[in-house]
Amino acid sequence: MGAGRSRGCAQGGARRAAGQPAAFAPEGRRRAQAPFRPLGDELARLQHGARYLAAEFQGSQAALSHVPERRDGRRAPRPARARDIQLRAHRAGAAGLRLALALLAALALPAWGEGLKSWTGGSTPALELTDTEGKLHRLSDYRGSAVLVNFWATWCEPCREEMPSIEALRVAMKGKPFVVLAVNVGESARVARDFAGTMTLGFPLLLDRDSRTTKAWGARILPASFVVGPDGRIRYSYLGALDWASPDVRAAIERLVR
Numbered sequence: 366m367g368a369g370r371s372r373g374c375a376q377g378g379a380r381r382a383a384g385q386p387a388a389f390a391p392e393g394r395r396r397a398q399a400p401f402r403p404l405g406d407e408l409a410r411l412q413h414g415a416r417y418l419a420a421e422f423q424g425s426q427a428a429l430s431h432v433p434e435r436r437d438g439r440r441a442p443r444p445a446r447a448r449d450i451q452l453r454a455h456r457a458g459a460a461g462l463r464l465a466l467a468l469l470a471a472l473a474l475p476a477w478g479e480g481l482k483s484w485t486g487g488s489t490p491a492l493e494l495t496d497t498e499g500k501l502h503r504l505s506d507y508r509g510s511a512v513l514v515n516f517w518a519t520w521c522e523p524c525r526e527e528m529p530s531i532e533a534l535r536v537a538m539k540g541k542p543f544v545v546l547a548v549n550v551g552e553s554a555r556v557a558r559d560f561a562g563t564m565t566l567g568f569p570l571l572l573d574r575d576s577r578t579t580k581a582w583g584a585r586i587l588p589a590s591f592v593v594g595p596d597g598r599i600r601y602s603y604l605g606a607l608d609w610a611s612p613d614v615r616a617a618i619e620r621l622v623r
Contacts, residue, residue, distance in 0.1 A: 480613050481592065481601035489599045490581040492546070496569040497554045497561070502546060504593065510542035511621045512593040513609075516573075516584040518550045519560045523606035524588040532566050533610035534618070542595065542622050546571055550579045550587060594621045 492504035492514065504512065515531060517524035528547075535545050545568035549557045557570045573579050582591060585604065592601040600621060607614065 480611075481603055481607070481617050484591070484599040484602050486583065486599065486602070489593060489597055490578070492548075492578055492582075494548065494571040494573055494578060496571050497558045498569075500569070502569060502571055504546070505597065507544050507546075507593075508597050509595050510544050511595060511618055513543075513545045513618075514582070514591045514593060515545065515547045516550055516579050516582065516587055516589040517547060518552060518587055519556055521587045525560075527588060527606040527609065528564060528566065530607075530609040530611075532564070532568070534615060535567055537610070537615055538618065541619070543618065544568070548573050548578065550584070551576050592618060592621070 489504070493501070495501050504514070513531070513534070517528070519525070531545060531547070535543070547566075547568055548571045550573050552572070553574070554572055557572065561570055579589075582589070588604075588606055590603045590607065591599050594600045601617060609615075
C-alpha cells in the first residue's frame, strides 16, 4: 500500500510539473467537473442586460483574489497547485466570456434612432426559399422592387420586438414597389406559423432550416436586415433591431423606388 501511494504521489507530481490538473482530489476521489449549462433563451434575456453585465464584469475582475499557499500542519508551505491556478484561469476566462456576451447583446439591442448603413460588402447572394405555406420565393422574382430581407428567429427577443415596425413600414409603403421577405433561421414551419399567429403580418415568412442562406448573407447576429434595390443590388444593411417605421428609414427606402 505504501509503494502504491508513493507511485500515485509521483504520478500526481509529474502531472503538476507538466502543468496538467490532477485526476484525483487529495482524498483519492475523482473530482466532479462542473456541468455545462445551456444558454437557451437566456441569450435573449442577456440582450436586455448588456449594460448590467458590462458593469458586473468590472466587479468580476476585482473579485479575482489570489489563491493562498496551503498548510497541512505537517509540511512546509508550498506554492499553489496546478488545479488552483486552473481555477483562477477559469474565473478570468468566465469573466471575459461574460463581457463578450455583453458586447454581443449590446449590438442586438433595439437601435431606435439609428439609421441604415450603406452596403459595402460586395455582390448580392442568392436567395431561394419556401415560406410557411410551401410557396417558393426567389429574390430574382422581385426585380424592379425594393426588397427588405430580414433574418430572424422566434427565440430572438429583439427580432420579435422589431416585427411590428416592419409591418408598419410595409403598410406605409403600400402601393409602391416594396416587398418584405422575413427569413426564419433554423426553425420549423409550425414554429414560425405559431409566432405569426400572435400578431398581424402581411408579408411571407421564409424558412432557412439549415441556415445556409443566412450564412451566405453574412447574418452574424439576429436580427440582420438587408435592403435590396430594384436593380437587385444590396443598398443598405443593419445588424440588430431597428425602428423600421421611423421617417428616416422610410425616406431612405422611398428614394430607391422613385
